[in-house]
Amino acid sequence: MLYHFLYPLSQSVSAFNIFRYITFRAIVAFLIAAAISIIWGKAFINFMKLKQFGQVIRESGPESHLKKAGTPTMGGVFILGSILFALIFCGNFMSAPFLVTMFVLSSYFVLGFLDDYLIVLRGNTDGVSAKGKLVWQILTALAASWYLYYQGVIDTQFYVPFVKGPLFDMGGVGYVLFSTLVIVGSSNAVNLTDGLDGLAIGPIITSSVTLALLAYVSGHREISSYLFIPYIDGVGELSVLATAIIGAGVGFLWYNSYPAQIFMGDVGSLSLGGTLGTIAVITKNEILFVLIGGVFVVEALSVILQVASFKLRGKRIFKMAPIHHHFELLGWPEPKVIVRFWIISIFLALVAIATLKMR
DSSP, X not given: OTHHHHGGGGGTOGGGGGGGOHHHHHHHHHHHHHHHHHHHHHHHHHHHHHTTOBOOOOTTSOGGGXXXXXXXXXXXXXXXXXXXXXXXXXXXXXXXXXXXXXXXXXXXXXXXXXXXXXXXXXXXSOOSOHHHHHHHHXXXXXXXXXXXXXXXXXXXXXXXXXXXXXXXXXHHHHHHHHHXXXXXXXXXXXXXXXXXXXXXXXXXXXXXXXXXXXXXXXXXXXXXXXXXXXXXXXXXXXXHHHHHHXXXXXXXXXXXSSSOSSOOOHHHHHHHHXXXXXXXXXXXXXXXXXXXXXXXHHHHHHHHXXXXXXXXXXXXXXXXXXXXXXXXXXXXXXXXXXXXXXXXXXXXXXXXXXXXXXO
């Protein structure tokens, strides 16, 4: 927000002209978010210990996780706080794509906070009901999608990787429903991935790096034309938001790496997942996001397949779902599962970036 006060000063002091560049503000947003999250993180963890806001472990989960009970949770609060602090300095609050994404981020943050608070308060895993969470997520995504369509922020064309132009026009209703599915699906997929120390934040960082690059090139008229990707006015500002997520994620990983000193909680996973999905929608990379967030997709699919198989056949496909628990029960040490999932996420991110030259 301070960007709106600092940049106009360039008319009298040329040094302030640097604030016009998205690349500069993106770097500064990363540095601020990373520094604040590392500095604030320790104090936040101590505060949560003092208030005895500890993680409640599901009895149906792996037995090895029972020892994690009581570890401070709701780390998403200091992740999102660090992001907001960075954006106060570097964010362009006049950008429609930026504001819509912040709306989804804020709404899902409130939902996640309420869910985590109720769980801690009640001392069990009963927070906001599954139906209640889904309704909240859908209404938020519908509102964001409708605004994007109604205000003409983006078109309703359907794009896929490896194809230069759009395949077809989804129409207003089709676009709104499709983008809602992407945003809600992304939020829940990241939430399901958040089950091991540092497991979710790694792919969140790699996905944010990729989406930051895609947002920048989509918001640059010449580069987008050269790469045969749709140009979207103002969407480059999302790269500043994405780098703030990266910085805050790195700071959170400082404390969340194995063995974790704090957990993200739904307040972090739901909001960050929804944010990534929204950026994918606005940059017209909904299909490519399946590749970018491949780890999240596999985690969600493993739960869907497990439930469907048990209901239809009475048999389980995996030892336990989400799939990271399956590998734990196969005997993989937790750090090995985490790092291997990170490696897969990095690989998928690089493949996704490579598709920019394959259109």
